[in-house]
Amino acid sequence: MIRKNESKKTSIWWIRRDLRIEDNQALAAAVEAGETVIPLFIIDPQIVDSPRMGEHRLAFLWAGLRDLRRSIRERGGDLLVREGDPLQVLTDVVRSTGASRIYAEEDYTPYARKRDSAIREQLPLELTPGLTIAHPDQISKNDGGPYQVYSYFMRKWKGRFLGGEYGDLLEGPGRIPWDGDLKGDPIPEDPGLPEGIPFRPGEKGAREKLQAFRAGELPAIHAYEEGRDRPDREGTSKLSPYLHFGMVSIRRLVSAAEDAMRQAPDQESRAGVETWLEELIWRDFYISILYHFPHVLEGNFRESYDPLIWRNDPEEFADWKQGKTGYPLVDAGMRQLLDLGWMHNRVRMVVGSFLVKDLLVDWRWGENWFMERLIDADLAANNGGWQWVAGTGTDASPYFRIFNPVSQSEKHDPHGDYIRRYLPELEAVPDEYIHEPWKMPEDVQAESGCRIGGDYPEPVVDHGKARERTLKAYREAREKSEEGTGQ
Ligand SMILES: Cc1cc2nc3c(=O)[nH]c(=O)nc-3n(C[C@H](O)[C@H](O)[C@H](O)COP(=O)(O)OP(=O)(O)OC[C@H]3O[C@@H](n4cnc5c(N)ncnc54)[C@H](O)[C@@H]3O)c2cc1C
Structure with a gap:
């Protein structure tokens, strides 16, 4: 039972995608308003039971929640976990505790917006910023409409926020005052994250990743x-799962980027940090796109590609998912996803392009598989990434730009180290064949213990022919769409 305390003001900190103590505006508001604060996490079956919620992402969430509970307890509070419909749970908790306010970090997905506006009609829910630097309504074109091209959005974003204009970072409160007798549901037990996954859930894990990204001579x-x-x-920060669950604040990262820019020893290093900052701005941009154009969840941002006829071959799709296409960089990426629930950005672009433009499989199939498998799966960034590779999105790469899986491999994994890490069957393949193992002569196959067509598959398609097929399909779709609009 939670004790109703008539004499003290009670507020609820409703935790959703902000599993952190530091720089948390919802938590700070709850502590300021309440003499007693109830940190509440609601296990919403609509979210956790969705087939798109993969086991790794869920395990990362539960472990992150346990870590957060430890931090709250260190500050004298506790975490209340309740399972059920959010409106129902909040109504019950407000009624039994006499809480006068609920504070939560605003989320911009269509589901979150609908849920929150329904709750606000009945309960005193206050939404605070924190998920992004820019509220999706804050950066707009001169005519007031939302930007649809990243570079314009990015320029305005920089002009508006750089120089610390996003506000001072908040230290976590020393105490989270609680005088109740908490009884909620347990945080679900699960087998946890598989061994070798390079993400320690929680705020400390995020801090370590940021430190590692900034450490060393260069x-x-x-x-x-x-x-x-x-x-x-190890060229990128690997902070994406932490950002997704708010285990680190975006303000902390932008502020770290501003520091690193000041400390950059030369122009090249400064440019490196600037590019990283621009990745953080891509995140804000895709969140804004989903907010203003929610149709992207179901369909093409550019509807002119709606008439595109996909091949959608289920066997080829299965080969892609299992990392058995016969193209080493594609397969290494897909195995990294299976093993770690994460994939390097460059490889995400290559495997995405391969699925959509070599196999002509609907990008939504790939988007769905990523949602199921990625620990950092994020509705806005994932959708934006897939529509980018498919050429159907905002800043889409033009439809005729099709990644060549062999030259991408030669350029970005020149010695095949990444490939060998995830494809042990190619371990002994000599460097000269690592990007195109099907070219290995019989005796080299025997020597390296890798028989093509046995130990490792033949290429599932010929890239050159697949490319022509795709160009034709995209051209036809555009023609059909132009006929339809009378252009
Ligand atoms: C097909 C496809 C699907 C993707 N799906 C997701 C996804 O579900 N979740 C996700 O967080 N990112 C997604 N991305 C973007 C990007 O691949 C990852 O954010 C990045 O690989 C995460 O690694 P990192 O944290 O080391 O990134 P860093 O290079 O260190 O970048 C820092 C942060 O910037 C943000 N970021 C970087 N690139 C992008 C981008 N293109 N769009 C939006 N935000 C970006 C991420 O939050 C990232 O953690 C996808 C990209 C593609 C091409």
């Missing part, structure tokens, strides 16, 4: 310009 944040395109190296 920190990765300064070497980002080149490092970001090398999946064989």
Whole structure:
């Protein structure tokens, strides 16, 4: 039972995608308003039971929640976990505790907006900023409409926020005052994250990742310009799962980028940090796109591609998912996803392009598989990424730009280190064949213990022919769409 305390003001900190103590505006508001604060996490079956919620992402969430509970307890409070419909749960908790206010970090997905506006009609819910730097309504064109091109959005974003204009970072409160007798549901037990997953859930894990990204003689944040395109190296921050669950605040990262820019020893390092900052701005941009154009969840941002006829071959799709296409970089990426629930950005672009433009499989199939498998799966960024590779999105790469899986591999994993890490069957394949193992002569196959068509598959398609097929399909779709609009 939670004790109703008539004499003290009680507020609820409703935790959703902000699993952190530090720089948390919803928590700060709840502590300021309440003499007693109830940190509440609602296990919403609509979210956790969705087939798109993968086991790794869920395990990361539960472990992150346990870590947050420890931090809250260290501050004298506790975490109340309740399972059920959010409106129902909040109504019950407000009634039994006499809480006068609920504070939560605003979320901009269509589901979150609908849920929150229904709750606000009945309960005193206050939404605070924190998920992004820019509220989706804050950066707009001169005519007031939303930007649909990243570079314009990015320029305005920088002009508006750089120089610390996003506000001072908040320290976490020393105490989270609680005088109740909490009884909620347990945080679900699960087998946890598989061994070897390089993400320690929780705020400390996020801090370590940021420190590692900034450490060393030439920190990765300064070497980002080149490092970001090398999946064989630790060139990126690996902060995406933490950002998704709010285990670190976006303000903390932008402020770290501003610091790193000031400390950059030369122009190249400064440019590296600037590029990283621009990745953080991509995140804000895709969140804004989903907010203003929610139709992207179901369909093409550019509807002119709606008439496109996909092949959607289920066997080829299965080969892609299992990392058995016969193209090593594609397969290594897909195995990294299966093993770790994460994939390097460059490889996400290559595997995405391969699925959509070599196999002509609907990008929504790929988007769905990523949602199920990625620990950092994020509605806005994932949708934006897939529509980008498919050429149907905002800043889409033009339809005729089709990644060549072999030259991408030669360029971004020159010695095949990344490939060998995830494809042990190619371990002994000599460097000269690592990007095109099907070219290995019989005796080299025997020597390396890798028989093509047995130990490792033949290529599922011929890239050159697949490319022609795709160009034709995209051209026809555009023609059909132009006929339809009378252009
Ligand atoms: C097909 C496809 C699907 C993707 N799906 C997701 C997804 O579900 N969740 C996700 O967080 N990112 C997604 N991305 C974007 C990007 O691949 C990841 O954010 C990045 O690989 C995460 O690694 P990192 O944290 O080391 O990134 P860093 O290079 O260190 O970048 C820092 C942060 O910036 C943000 N970011 C970087 N690139 C992008 C981008 N293109 N769009 C939006 N935000 C970006 C991320 O939050 C990232 O953690 C996708 C990209 C593609 C091409």
